[in-house]
Amino acid sequence: MHLPALQVVIPLIAATLCALFRQSFLAWLITLLASWLSFAIAILLLLQVISRGVISYELGGWVAPIGIEYRIDLLNAFVLLIVSGVGAVIAPYARRSISQSLVKSEQSWFYSMYLLVLTGLLGVTITGDAFNIFVFLEISSLASYVMIAMGPDRRGLTAAYQYLIMGTVGATFIVIGIGLLWAMTGTLNLYDLSQKIPLIENSRPVLAALAFLTVGISLKLALFPLHLWLPNAYAYSPGVASAFLAGTATKVAIYLLLRFFFTVFGGVDFFQSTPLPEILFVLSLLAMFACSIVAVFQSNIKRMLAYSSVAQIGFITLGISYATEIGLTGAIAHMFNHAIMKAGLFLLVGAVMFRLGSVKIEDMAGIGRKMPITMAGFVVLGLSLLGAPGTVGFISKWYLALAALQEGQWWAVALIVAASLVTMLYIGRVVEVAYFREPTKNMDQLREAPSSMLIPAFVLVGAAVYFGLDTSLSVGLVQHVASSLINATY
Amino acid sequence: MTEILANINYWVTIILMIAGLYIVAAHGNMIKKLVGLGIFQTSVYLLFLSPGKILGGTAPIISEDFDLYSNPLPHVLILTAIVVGVATLALGMALVVRIYEAYGTIEDDEVHDMEKE
Numbered sequence: 001m002h003l004p005a006l007q008v009v010i011p012l013i014a015a016t017l018c019a020l021f022r023q024s025f026l027a028w029l030i031t032l033l034a035s036w037l038s039f040a041i042a043i044l045l046l047l048q049v050i051s052r053g054v055i056s057y058e059l060g061g062w063v064a065p066i067g068i069e070y071r072i073d074l075l076n077a078f079v080l081l082i083v084s085g086v087g088a089v090i091a092p093y094a095r096r097s098i099s100q101s102l103v104k105s106e107q108s109w110f111y112s113m114y115l116l117v118l119t120g121l122l123g124v125t126i127t128g129d130a131f132n133i134f135v136f137l138e139i140s141s142l143a144s145y146v147m148i149a150m151g152p153d154r155r156g157l158t159a160a161y162q163y164l165i166m167g168t169v170g171a172t173f174i175v176i177g178i179g180l181l182w183a184m185t186g187t188l189n190l191y192d193l194s195q196k197i198p199l200i201e202n203s204r205p206v207l208a209a210l211a212f213l214t215v216g217i218s219l220k221l222a223l224f225p226l227h228l229w230l231p232n233a234y235a236y237s238p239g240v241a242s243a244f245l246a247g248t249a250t251k252v253a254i255y256l257l258l259r260f261f262f263t264v265f266g267g268v269d270f271f272q273s274t275p276l277p278e279i280l281f282v283l284s285l286l287a288m289f290a291c292s293i294v295a296v297f298q299s300n301i302k303r304m305l306a307y308s309s310v311a312q313i314g315f316i317t318l319g320i321s322y323a324t325e326i327g328l329t330g331a332i333a334h335m336f337n338h339a340i341m342k343a344g345l346f347l348l349v350g351a352v353m354f355r356l357g358s359v360k361i362e363d364m365a366g367i368g369r370k371m372p373i374t375m376a377g378f379v380v381l382g383l384s385l386l387g388a389p390g391t392v393g394f395i396s397k398w399y400l401a402l403a404a405l406q407e408g409q410w411w412a413v414a415l416i417v418a419a420s421l422v423t424m425l426y427i428g429r430v431v432e433v434a435y436f437r438e439p440t441k442n443m444d445q446l447r448e449a450p451s452s453m454l455i456p457a458f459v460l461v462g463a464a465v466y467f468g469l470d471t472s473l474s475v476g477l478v479q480h481v482a483s484s485l486i487n488a489t490y
Numbered sequence: 491m492t493e494i495l496a497n498i499n500y501w502v503t504i505i506l507m508i509a510g511l512y513i514v515a516a517h518g519n520m521i522k523k524l525v526g527l528g529i530f531q532t533s534v535y536l537l538f539l540s541p542g543k544i545l546g547g548t549a550p551i552i553s554e555d556f557d558l559y560s561n562p563l564p565h566v567l568i569l570t571a572i573v574v575g576v577a578t579l580a581l582g583m584a585l586v587v588r589i590y591e592a593y594g595t596i597e598d599d600e601v602h603d604m605e606k607e
Contacts, residue, residue: 131567138574142581149585154592158601161585165514168527168578175534175571176507183541188567 003048004057004070007041007080008123008136010034015115018108024099027108031115032091038122039081039088046077050477054490056128064128065189071128073490074481078332079125079255082339086247087118090343093456094240097350101152101238110150114244116143121252130178130188130264133256134171137220140252141167144245148237159232166219166229173216180209181264190264191490198266206265207274213260214276221253223280223317224287227310234306235359239350242302246309247343251335254316258328261320263490268323280321285415287314292422296429301349302359304426305342308385311419312338315400318416322403328482330399333474337384337392337464344381344460348374351449351457361430366439368431370446373454375434377461382427384464387420391468395475499540506533518598520589524582531575538564538571 014034018027049055049072057070064071072080094114098107120140124133145167149160182188184205185196200206215226222230230250234242261271271277288311295307316338319331351374352367353359368375384391387398397416404412448454467474494501506529513526542564550559586596593601 131570135570135574138578142574142577145581145585149588154589155605157585157589157592158605161520161582161589164578164582164585165523165527168582169511169514169530172531172534176537179534179537182538 002057003041003045004055004072004126005059007038007045007084007126008119010037010041011115011119011122015112015119018112018115022105022108024104024107024111027111028091028095028098031094031111034115035084035087035091035118038084038118042077042080042084042122045072046081049074049077065187065192068132069128069189069191070126071191071490072126074477074484075258075332076125076255078336078477078481079252080122082251082336083118083121083125083248086244086339086343087114089456089459090240090244090247090347093243093347093350093453096450096452097240097354098238100354102150106150110147110238110240113143113146113150114240116140117147117244117249121248124252125255128190130181130190130193131175132188134175134178137174138171140249141171141220144241144249147241147245148233150241151236151238153236155232156236159229159236163229163233166226170216170219170226173212173219175216177209177211177213177216180205180212184209190259193264194266194488194490197264198270201266201270210260210265210274210276214257217253217256217260221250221257221317222310222313224283224291224310224314227287227291227313230310231303231306234309234346235300235303239346239353242306243343243346243350246305246346247339250309250313251339254313254320254331254335257317258320258332258485262323262328262485263488267488268486271323277321277323280317284314284318284321285412287311288318288415288419289422292419292426296422296426298426299361300359301352301361301364301430302346304361304430305345305349308423308426309338309342311423312342312385315397315416315419319396319400319403322407324403324406325479325482325486326399326406327403328485329475329479330396330403332481333392333399333478334396336474336478337396337467340392340460340463340467341381341384344457344464345378345385347453347457347460348378348381351453354449354453355446361433362440364430364434365437366434366443367446368435370439370443371448374449374457375431377454377457378434379431380461381464382431384468386423386427389468390465392464392474394468395471399475499536503533503536503540506530506536520586520596520598521583523598524579524586527582528575528579531571531578535568535571538568 011034014030017030055072059068098110117140120136123136145160145164149157219226291307291311295304298304316331316334319327384393387393401413401416510526510530514523517523542561544560547558547560548556550562590596593604
């Protein structure tokens with residue numbers, strides 16, 4: 001009954017509880033419970049949407065469009081599943097990692113921030129109210145700045161500051177867009193907006209609103225060249241925070257892009273009448289190549305994965321730029337896949353950091369012999385990242401290539417393959433160092449990471465392989481999501 | 491001229507918006523950047539509030555004496571936005587204090603140089 005509200009309220013209350021108790025173990029327990037509950041609710045919501053269609057929940061009993069409405073269709077039910085799923089997998093991992101990397105008094109604050117980010121991201125995804133999106137976005141962003149600032153050295157502080165400036169500019173752009181839409185239509189309800197905007201969609205304020213929203217959301221999702229905050233933010237934050245943010249924050253921003261482009265602004269035809277598809281297409285290709293190549297030359301493995309994130313986001317926006325059912329299938333599937341792969345990779349790197357105390361690639365020489373399980377997981381996820389058949393990464397890239405073929409762009413297919421080859425370079429570099437180099441320093445003391453860290457990471461490794469073989473969720477459901485988006489059944 | 495005066499609220503909004511964004515981009519001092527960010531956010535408050543005001547309209551309390559009301563919604567929204575703005579500014583300031591403790595400077599380029607070493 002009240003599942004949509006509980007989806008947001010449970011992590012919110014849990015966050016305040018963590019801040020109140022200020023006791024590390026208790027805070028972790030609360031975090032674990034809240035994130036698993038959120039995941040369970042997200043599954044229930046998705047099942048409800050599949051069987052009964054769009055869910056509309058009136059907050060406080062106020063009827064939309066006056067009251068705030070939570071509106072869940074296939075797309076946001078799916079994104080809720082991704083966000084809460086990643087949150088639920090990372091929560092058990094957090095205990096060991098956080099108890100090592102943070103001082104005791106800060107640990108419960110970290111869990112509190114973790115839950116606030118979860119609250120904000122779930123809120124952005126579930127709400128059907130434009131201003132509510134802004135508020136939840138800022139809840140999640142502010143909490144994530146704090147998480148990043150808790151990183152192991154002082155560079156975490158400047159990374160958080162830089163992210164704060166760019167993130168706030170992005171959020172303010174989003175409010176400007178929402179304000180213009182509100183001034184033109186007198187409503188903030190997304191469904192109501194989607195009914196009213198098509199009548200005035202070529203008026204200048206509406207086009208200006210589209211421009212502001214696109215730039216603001218692109219800043220949040222780190223679309224090339226607005227990604228400058230991302231590499232440092234992911235590289236210098238605690239391992240748990242990197243994994244969580246890489247798996248969820250940018251995905252939610254991509255969801256917003258899809259929602260505004262294809263639902264609020266009246267669908268595919270309007271999207272294609274603007275210059276947006278071409279702009280997105282070019283920027284996506286630039287992201288795929290420029291950031292993959294930059295990733296090859298990183299010496300810090302977390303920074304390498306962060307640049308790789310920007311490149312992979314390029315693949316997702318490439319699918320969006322086609323605005324066809326196949327293109328969107330590829331984009332949404334890659335959103336899901338990238339959440340699994342990148343969260344998994346960051347968890348494994350966090351496990352290496354836990355034992356080795358370094359995230360420099362050169363320090364990892366010969367680590368494949370000392371931490372075989374961790375590195376095996378890294379290789380599997382790395383293969384998935386470059387799109388090897390039998391893993392999830394292959395499926396989404398396959399659909400992206402199909403979408404390019406549908407447009408008759410053979411060269412774009414070639415570029416997708418070429419960008420994947422660059423991915424092979426930087427993953428291959430880590431594999432080469434880890435397996436084929438002699439250890440540069442004494443590694444006798446080095447042991448495999450604790451199982452409480454390995455099991456969550458391997459849940460994601462397993463998912464990357466499982467959903468690559470059984471495609472009923474990763475493709476079957478995603479195709480429904482994409483077609484519901486194209487047919488505007490919000 | 492009358493055209494400009496009739497829309498003076500929008501002109502002020504745009505000037506504040508551009509000034510704020512310019513300060514954020516152009517200044518290397520981290521506190522000044524936050525000041526710019528504050529101005530930029532404030533311009534948005536004006537953008538929301540001004541269309542809600544109806545000339546001659548009163549507060550939206552239903553009474554037989556009045557038949558013209560201003561829209562109360564923007565005030566509610568902007569109250570929330572102000573809270574968000576305050577939180578952002580406070581967090582930004584806190585980070586600047588920590589950065590000063592860690593680096594001994596709050597100039598963007600100097601911090602950047604120290605990180606490169």
